[in-house]
Structures are given as structure tokens and as C-alpha cells.
Amino acid sequence: MKRAFKIIIITLLIIAVGALTVYFVSTHNIPVLEPKGLISVKERELIITSSLLMLIVVIPVLVLAVVFGWKYREGRGSKHAPDWEHNNIAECCWWGVPVVIIIILAVITWKTSHDLNPFKPIQNGTTPVKIQAVALDWKWLFIYPDQGIATVNYVQFPEKTPIDFVITADAPMNSFWIPQLGGQIYAMPAMTTSIHLLANETGEFEGRSANISGKGFAGMIFKAVASNKQDFQNWVQYVKSSGKELSWDIYTQLVEPSEYNDVEIYGKIEDQLFDQILIQYMPEGNKK
Amino acid sequence: MSLFGRLGEHALKHDWIEYAAGVSIVGGALVVIILITYLKKWGWLWREWFTSVDHKKIGIMYIVFSAIQLAKGLIDGLMMRAQQATASGDCMGYLGAEHFQQIFTAHGVTMIFFVGMGVVFGIINLVLPLQIGARDVAFPLLNSISFWLFAAGGLYIFISLVIGVFAGTGWTAYPPLAGLKYNPGVGVDYWLWSIQISGAGSLLSGINFLVTILKMRCPGMKLMRMPVFVWATLATVVLVIFAFPILTGTIGMLSTDRLLDTKIFTADYGGNPMMYINLIWAWGHPEVYILVLPAFGIFSEVVPVFSHKKLFGYTSMVWAIAVITFLSFIVWLHHFFTMGAGANVNAFFGIMTMVIAIPTGVKVFNWLFTMYRGKVTFTTPMLWFMGFIFIFVTGGMTGVMMAIPGIDFQVHNSLFLIAHFHSVIIGGVLFGFFSGYSYWFPKFTGFRLNEKLGKYAFWFWFVGFIVAFFPLYLLGFMGATRRMNHYPAGNGWQPLFIVASIGAFLILIGVLFQAAQLYKSIKERNQNKDTTGDPWNGRALEWSTASPPPFYNFAHLPEVHSRDAFWELKKSKKDIVKRKYEDIHMPKNSMVGVNIGILSCVMGFALVWHIFWLAAITFIGILIALIARLFVKETDYYVKAEEVEQIETRSRAT
Numbered sequence: 020m021k022r023a024f025k026i027i028i029i030t031l032l033i034i035a036v037g038a039l040t041v042y043f044v045s046t047h048n049i050p051v052l053e054p055k056g057l058i059s060v061k062e063r064e065l066i067i068t069s070s071l072l073m074l075i076v077v078i079p080v081l082v083l084a085v086v087f088g089w090k091y092r093e094g095r096g097s098k099h100a101p102d103w104e105h106n107n108i109a110e111c112c113w114w115g116v117p118v119v120i121i122i123i124l125a126v127i128t129w130k131t132s133h134d135l136n137p138f139k140p141i142q143n144g145t146t147p148v149k150i151q152a153v154a155l156d157w158k159w160l161f162i163y164p165d166q167g168i169a170t171v172n173y174v175q176f177p178e179k180t181p182i183d184f185v186i187t188a189d190a191p192m193n194s195f196w197i198p199q200l201g202g203q204i205y206a207m208p209a210m211t212t213s214i215h216l217l218a219n220e221t222g223e224f225e226g227r228s229a230n231i232s233g234k235g236f237a238g239m240i241f242k243a244v245a246s247n248k249q250d251f252q253n254w255v256q257y258v259k260s261s262g263k264e265l266s267w268d269i270y271t272q273l274v275e276p277s278e279y280n281d282v283e284i285y286g287k288i289e290d291q292l293f294d295q296i297l298i299q300y301m302p303e304g305n306k307k
Numbered sequence: 308m309s310l311f312g313r314l315g316e317h318a319l320k321h322d323w324i325e326y327a328a329g330v331s332i333v334g335g336a337l338v339v340i341i342l343i344t345y346l347k348k349w350g351w352l353w354r355e356w357f358t359s360v361d362h363k364k365i366g367i368m369y370i371v372f373s374a375i376q377l378a379k380g381l382i383d384g385l386m387m388r389a390q391q392a393t394a395s396g397d398c399m400g401y402l403g404a405e406h407f408q409q410i411f412t413a414h415g416v417t418m419i420f421f422v423g424m425g426v427v428f429g430i431i432n433l434v435l436p437l438q439i440g441a442r443d444v445a446f447p448l449l450n451s452i453s454f455w456l457f458a459a460g461g462l463y464i465f466i467s468l469v470i471g472v473f474a475g476t477g478w479t480a481y482p483p484l485a486g487l488k489y490n491p492g493v494g495v496d497y498w499l500w501s502i503q504i505s506g507a508g509s510l511l512s513g514i515n516f517l518v519t520i521l522k523m524r525c526p527g528m529k530l531m532r533m534p535v536f537v538w539a540t541l542a543t544v545v546l547v548i549f550a551f552p553i554l555t556g557t558i559g560m561l562s563t564d565r566l567l568d569t570k571i572f573t574a575d576y577g578g579n580p581m582m583y584i585n586l587i588w589a590w591g592h593p594e595v596y597i598l599v600l601p602a603f604g605i606f607s608e609v610v611p612v613f614s615h616k617k618l619f620g621y622t623s624m625v626w627a628i629a630v631i632t633f634l635s636f637i638v639w640l641h642h643f644f645t646m647g648a649g650a651n652v653n654a655f656f657g658i659m660t661m662v663i664a665i666p667t668g669v670k671v672f673n674w675l676f677t678m679y680r681g682k683v684t685f686t687t688p689m690l691w692f693m694g695f696i697f698i699f700v701t702g703g704m705t706g707v708m709m710a711i712p713g714i715d716f717q718v719h720n721s722l723f724l725i726a727h728f729h730s731v732i733i734g735g736v737l738f739g740f741f742s743g744y745s746y747w748f749p750k751f752t753g754f755r756l757n758e759k760l761g762k763y764a765f766w767f768w769f770v771g772f773i774v775a776f777f778p779l780y781l782l783g784f785m786g787a788t789r790r791m792n793h794y795p796a797g798n799g800w801q802p803l804f805i806v807a808s809i810g811a812f813l814i815l816i817g818v819l820f821q822a823a824q825l826y827k828s829i830k831e832r833n834q835n836k837d838t839t840g841d842p843w844n845g846r847a848l849e850w851s852t853a854s855p856p857p858f859y860n861f862a863h864l865p866e867v868h869s870r871d872a873f874w875e876l877k878k879s880k881k882d883i884v885k886r887k888y889e890d891i892h893m894p895k896n897s898m899v900g901v902n903i904g905i906l907s908c909v910m911g912f913a914l915v916w917h918i919f920w921l922a923a924i925t926f927i928g929i930l931i932a933l934i935a936r937l938f939v940k941e942t943d944y945y946v947k948a949e950e951v952e953q954i955e956t957r958s959r960a961t
Contacts, residue, residue: 044781047799051717051784065713073704080671084696087678091614092685100680104617113672114623117665124711125658131713132654138647191484192580194645194720198786203716205646207581208483208574212647225798229720229788231477233484234404237791278404300575 050198055224055245057217058135058201065131072120137204137214141181147215148176151293152186154193154206154228155273157235158280162293168258169265169292171273171283175244177251178221184214189274189296194229197243203229209300218245235278242282259286267295312917313493318471322406329469358896360447361858363751365454366432370744372458373425376417379464381818383414388775388808395804396796407792408475409494413464415478416498420505421461423598423732426740428457428512430601431540433751434743435516437849437856438534440525440865440872445518447894448942453512455904460505462908463915467497471915474498477790479587480561482572482580487565493915499562500911506554513547516540525848527867534847534870535624539604542632543597549636550593557586566914581646588639596635599731600628602739603670606692609742610674611871612843613689614681620673621870627666627673634663644712645719653712660710664703671700686843687761691742694769695734702730705780723783726776733772741768741821749842753854754832760824767817775810778803846874853958859891859946862955888955891946899936903929 044052054060091097133139140147151162152174161174176182186195188206195214196203199222204214206228218224228239246254265273265285270292289295309315321329343349356364390407394400402410436444444450467473474494476485485495520541524533533541561583563569570576572583611618618624640648640656674692683689705727709715718724741764749755782803787794794800828835841850851873852861863886869875906928913921 040781043802047785049781049784050786059717062713062717065711066708066717069708069711069714070704073707076668077700077704080668080675080700081697083675084693087675088683088685088693091678091681091683093615093682098680099615099682101616103680104619104621106676109676110620110623110669110673113669114665117668121661121665124661124707128657128661128711128713129654131711132657133650135713135716136650136653137645137716138649191489192481196786196788198717201716203645203719205643207646210581225786225795227786227788230481231408231484231790233475233489234408236408237404237793240795302576 050224054199054201055219055222056197056200057141057219058215059199060219061131061135062201065127065135068127069124072124075120076117135201137212139215140183141215141217143179143181143217145180147181147183149183149185150174150176152184152195152206153293153296154186154188154190154195154232154239156190156233156276157228157239157278159195159226159228159239159241160273161241162288163255164293166255166259167288168255169285169288170258172241172280173244173282173284174226174241175246175251175254176218177248178218178245180217180248182216182218184216185293186212186214187293187297189299191232192230193232193239195226196229197224197226199224200243200245205230209297211297221245221247233276235276238279258284261286263287265289265292267292270296310918312913312919314470314916314918318493318916319469322403324402325406325468332465332468353898354896357901358451358898360443360451360894360896360900362432362436362444362447362450363856363858365450366429366434367751368454369425369429369432369457372461373422373429376421376425376461376464378818380414380417380422381815383410383417385808385811385815386410387414388804388811390792391794391804392801392808394793395801399793402792404792405472405475408477408790409473411790412474412476412478412480412498413467416501417464418732419478419594419598420502421457421464423736424505424509425457425461426736427543427598427601428453428509430605430740430743430747431512431516431543434747434849435537435540436519436523437750437852437860438537438847439520439523439528440848440861440867441519441523442860442864442891443894444515445523446515448897448899448936449511449515451897451900452903453508453515453900455900456508456511456907457505459904459908459911460501460503460508463497463501463911466912467494471497479591481587482561482564482578482583483574485561486573486580487568488573496562496565496915499558499565500915503555503558503562504907504911506551506558509547510551510555513544513551516544517548520544525861525865525867528872531622531625532867532870532872534604535607535618535621535628536601536604536847538625538628539600539607542628543600545632546593546597546600546635550590550597553586554590554594557583557590562914584643584646585639588642589636591642592639593635595731596631599735599739600631602695602736602743603628605739605743605746606674606695607670608847609688609692609746610677612746612845613686614678614683615844616677616681617871618673619676619679620669623669624673627669630666631663634659634666638663641710641715644715650712657710657712657715661707664707667703671696686745687756687758687765688742688746690762690765691738691745694765694772695738695742698730698734698738698769698772702727702734706731718783720788721783722779722787722789725789726779726783729772729776729779733776738768741765746843747849748828749835749837750840750849750854750856752832753837754828755835755837755842756828757824757831757835760820760827764817764820764824767813767820771810771813771815771817773810774813775807778806778810782807841873846871848873851876857954857958859893859951862888862891862951888948888951890948891951892943893946894943895941897936897939897942899932902932906932 054063149165153160158172160171162169186206188208193206194203195206200216200218204212222245224243226241226243261284263285264287267289387410390400390402471493474480480498560571564571570578572578572580607618638656638660641660644653745756745761782800787800837854840853848865906925910922910925
């Protein structure tokens, strides 16, 4: 009686926890599982495929653990074979089945590593928008070299258009991540990396740094907005007319550490700003 | 440069929470010191413990030290959870960003280096020589030096709470953040010397145990007759010997960057931070297996004993360990797929990583089939094993997911990663240690641990773990990264952080039950005495001697004719032929180890604060201590046969 009571309580608890989890997931935004980008959709598919493949082994393990623990517990009087220590067929099974699963996963890994390589440009017939992202202490600077504008902690781009992010840092290493669109690549001083993303629809997404970079790290959050093409053009015009200029002098002030930086917009930028930021770190580049 | 380098009054300036921590540490140390003085135990401690070269006493000292560190690391974890449960939106939490960052860095360093490594070397020290039928390790004095270097390194975790600050860079301290430009203060230096000094101890231990296993096995114990725990240890120490020099070299270069401005890992002047990241993980990944392989070894001892059955697939087990050992050196890049190495490189390291899942899975199946057609008794050690299976298997599964670069891009450095590695480190390493702790406890104390409290502790740990860490998987998918002291309110993360802190609290209750268990077991030791030396009906040689074993372990060196040597001996029902006792050759105690430990600790402290004259003096002191030892002629002695006979008859009588 007592045991039955225990089992009922535990089952009810598990059901309650399950229900709460389902409720929580359905009422909250789970960016990685609710992707809005070309890359992040593929990344979610990969999460699902690989999980299912691995469950082929994981579920039997968990079931066996319970069943063996139950069936062969002391005092139940199941068959006892104290010297049974080897069986070729069984052992071939549990070397073999995982080997097959890992081979399948390996093929998937090889293909997707190339397909989802952040450096690989996206081609869909539209001209990509180029954005240079610079991680600073502790904010993100976005430079639009073709439009001649720049922003801080805010980035806007058209939907259904490949975005070529070229990334560096003028600060300790950070990691550039917009979970709902796909991720993630390090932002390192004196290096450039890139990531190519595409938003499938319009929307506002949160981006952040995923690598500890010092005191203000937690505030290195930016808003990423995918708008339709016309809105994007209007926005660029608006930024251009706002008048502030990001000269090298202003930039050297911007580089100074600051936390929870507000959004800033610059209608005009110093020529080759991104390259100059990089060149500071080269042996001959310290002149400026 | 002043006499005391950069050490000045400002080193003692803290906020009130840090003061509270400092006061409790200094106060706690004072209480212990006064208590020992009052009980007049200093001489006893010095003679019987600090200068001891007995592997059993050194093992116990490792575990006591690690238990203190575990308590400290757990408090760190609880403080982080309390911060993250509250610091959402307008509320900034009760910790400043820099203090929070020090806490998570210290938490990582404490748990990996001084809890993980401590319990691993503690258990190896205790069990390994007994399992191979040896009287001590190959180099007993070196063993003592290793321990004291390890302890010296661990002290900085506490010292930095009182004097100065600890690093806030994360436990792997990536440059340029950990370089002079962004972190000129003493925090990173404390981190450096803490790891450098204890790392030297670990390397020496590795060499010591390798030689012990290869040269000190008793007659008849061929390699393929060794208990699987010994195999696991062999693999572990091979990893230590190959991996720790990389660590020493890497942080050695980082310390020249910091002391001499050598610019090896700076972003400018041709330095290369990416090289550091590669090197630290070339050590760091094998390190993970250094921690978990001994746990696999422990389960391979526990499961057969409590299933009353032979270990299934011994040969498979040994090969699985060998494969894991080899592969663990060619997977390090999976810690930074996001650094941009390119598709081919990423894919190679990803595939190598998932290949490790095969031998690991084989081990799990072998343990489960050891239970098949056994008679399984669910004592505390076995419960920890069952808990391990559930948590480790889920942790392994998420590990393989992260081995796929395409998935890793989305979960790297997120809380998904945190949930994964806590699953394998708590579920694997700690649960393995707890299993071994309750299994071998009677062997080294002569009495059993209280089962009831042990089971309560297990259930609180197990449920607490699930509540504390499973929400983090979801938080990772929601875009929450690790190491945030604050986050915006709009993401809806706070409920999950609150659930996670409830889990952490449940784990704390589990730890309190463990403390209560130890207290109650000691109090009631006379009711739970193990007079046989074999309380569990064990299989390996450690159970063939008395509990606790005499300081020479075995009056007669055992002779082995098969695996499960003691089991087979019991089965054959042959009475042990009474042989004449002989003189036993044993090493003498030595204060070299503890002296070198103290000198190294002072030297590291001097280097942290740039007190170079003191560093030079202590360094010369270490050299003198070592050279002086070379002139000591009487390093060993013989226990007379009559004395052995006396001790043996006494232990039989009780």
C-alpha cells in the first residue's frame, strides 16, 4: 500500500513537471528552437536529427538500467549467473550499433560543417548587405561601409537578403551571437572572422556577446532588426541625415570602456574605419 | 619598487560581502589552530600526518583538503545562483559584476583543480597500492611532495579572498583578457600560481603512479589481471604525464607575458591569443578524462561487488579505456569551433569527439550487463552508480550534440554547455567519487558509513542536480549565455534561474546530509565496526587485509593467479598457509614534502605581489631542501618480524 502510494505521488510529480515544462515552452520565446533565419532553421534541424539518432542508444540504456535494477535485485530470486562475464554476440552489438550511428552522424557532421560554415557566403540572387561588426569594451559597433553609416548596439538589415558580417574586436575576445538567426563566431582583436546570416522574415531579435570580456560583459547586448527592403532604405536615409560623424577621434572616445551603452547612430564615417581598427595591431600600424 | 612589491593597504579593501568571506575564512582557520593547540595535537599532526609518506594517510589528506574546497566551491555556486535568480531587469542583484566574475572563476578553478583532481589523487593514493598488492607507491617521498604542492596551490583560493582579488576571467583565463593590458592586477597572477604550483604536484603524482603500476605489482599480477580501477588509473596517469607539461608551458608563457611583458599571447606585436586557446585545451580536454576515467574505474569495482557477479567484458573495458585515452588528445578543438578554423578542421575534430562516445557507451553497456543475472543490492555506492547512469548518459548525449559544429555554433558558451559539462563532471566524477567514498570508507577507517543518511544524501544530490541543471538546457536554447551577472527582464529567463537555484539548494541539503552522515558514523563507529576487513564480500586485494590496513598494508605480499584475486581465493576455500613473518622494508617519514609545500606557497605569493627578493630566497630554499635530502642516508628502516607478528595477532583478535 505504502509503495503504491509512493509510486502514484512520483508519477503525479513527473506529470506535473512535464505539464509545467510544456506550458513554459509554449508561452515563451525559445530562439534556438523557434528560428527565424536560413541558418538557424538548418541548425535546429540538425539538433533534432542528431537527438533522434542518439536516442536509439540512449533509450535502451535507460530502460535496461531500470529493468535490470528491478529484475535482478537481491531477494527477487531471478536467475543468478555469477561467472557469466563474456558474450561475443552481445559485445559485438554494443560496439557495432554505436559505430553505425556514429558513422551516420559523422557523414552528417562533415556535410553540415561545410554547409553551415559561418565563412560560407549565402547566395539567393539578392545582393548581400555588408556589415562590419566591432566588439568594443562593452558594446557593439556596426559599420555599414557601402552606406557610409555606423551604429552602436543596434543593427538593422533587410529581410530575405544575405547579410555578410565581417567581425573583429578592439577589446578582449567576444563572441557574436544572434540566436534566432544563427550563430556564432568569435570577435578577436587583430583578426577578422565572418558570419553570413539571412532573416526569413521581419522581426526584432536579440544579439549578445557569448564570451566573457570583462566587467561590462553582461551588458553587451544589441538589437538586431530585420525589416522589409523599403524600411531599411528609409532607415539608412534617416541615419545619414542625423548628422553625427564617426571620425577617428570620436572612435577613440568610443573605444573607452562603457557599460550598458545606449544605441547611437552615425551618419558619416571615417574612410576605411574598419581597416584602421585592425591595422592598429600590426607592427607598423601604431602611428595613427 | 618598494620592499613589499605591489602589496599595500589597498589589498585589504573589499566590499562587505568579501569582508564577510574573509572574516569567516580567517576566523575558521583561527578556530582550527586554537583547537589543535588546546588539544595539544600539533606534534601528533606533524609526526603522524604532515611528514607521513604513507600513501593511505596522504590519500586521506587529499580528500580532507578536497572536502574543504568542495564546501567553498559549493558556496560559490550558491552565490552565483542567488545572483542570477534575482538580477533581472531593473534589479542588479547583490553582487557587483567584478565580484561575480571572480566568484565564477574561483568556482571553476576550485572544482576542477582542487576538488576534481584532489578526489582523484586521493582515491588513487588510497586504493591503488592495495589493489596491486604493494606496500606503498614507488616513490613515497615524492608522493608527499606532490600532495604538499597541490595543497600549496589550493591555498591561494582562500588567500586571495583576504589579500587582494582573484581572477575574473573565467577558469581558462583566455588572453588578451588575462593579459597585462586588460588585467594588470593580481587576480590573474593568483590564478596562475595556484595552477602552476598544484600542476607541478599533479605531474609528479602522475609519474609516481605510472612507475608504481608498472614496477610494484605483486607476484602473478599480470597486466590483464589488474582490477579495472588500476587500468583506469594507468590511463589517467599517462594522460597526466602527457597533458600537464602543456599546461605548465602554456601558463608559464602567460606568466612571462605578465611579468616580463614578452607579448607571446598579446593581440599586438605579433603575439597570438589563439595559440593560447589551442594550448590550454590541448591540456584541458585530456584533463576532463583525467577526472572521469578514475570514476569509471570506481564503478567497475562497485558494480560487480554489489551485483555479486564478475565484471562483464573485462577485455572490452580495458580496450575502451585505451581508446578513450588515445582519442582524448585529438579532440581539443571542439572547445572553440567558433574561432573560425574552417569546415574541414571543425568536421575532423567534431567526428573524433563523437567517436569517443563509442567506447564510453560500451562501458555503460558492460556495467549494465554486469547487473544482468546478478543479485543486485542497492547500497549507497550502488545508488550513486544508478544516478550516474541517468545523468551521465544525458550529459553524454548533449556532448555528442555539441560535437557537431553546426549545433555547437548555436549552443557554444550558452547555459546548454554548462548543463552538459556539469552532467558529466558532477554525474561522472563526483558521483563516482561518492560511490567510491562509501565503498572504501570502511577499509580505511575500520567502520561503515551510516546507510540511511547516505541514501538521503544521494536522493537530495540526484533530484537537486536535475532541478539545478536541466533548466539550463532550456535556458541555453533561449539564448542565455554563461557568466552573466545580469540579464534583461524581457527574455523570460528568470523563472528558470529561480528553479535552478532551488536545485542548488537541494544539493546543499545533500551535502549537509553527507556531513551529518560522517558525524553520526564516527559517533556510532563501535556499532558499525568492520572486523573482517571484507565488509562487502569484495573481489580485489584491498579486501584481503585488515580494516584499516596496517601501515605496511600486507604482512605477506599476496600472490595472484587470476583476475578478482581475492574472490578466487575465497572461492577456493584454501586456508591461507601460515607463513613465517619476515622483516618489512619501509620508508621513513620526512619533512621535505611539507617544507617544500610551505616554501612554494610563499614563493608563489611573492611572485603574485612582485616581492622578488622573497621569491628568490624561497626558490633557493626549495633547492636547498631538495639537495639536503640527497645527503640523508637513513631514509628507510625495517619493521622487525616480531613486531609484524604482534600487529597481525592484535588485528586478528579484535
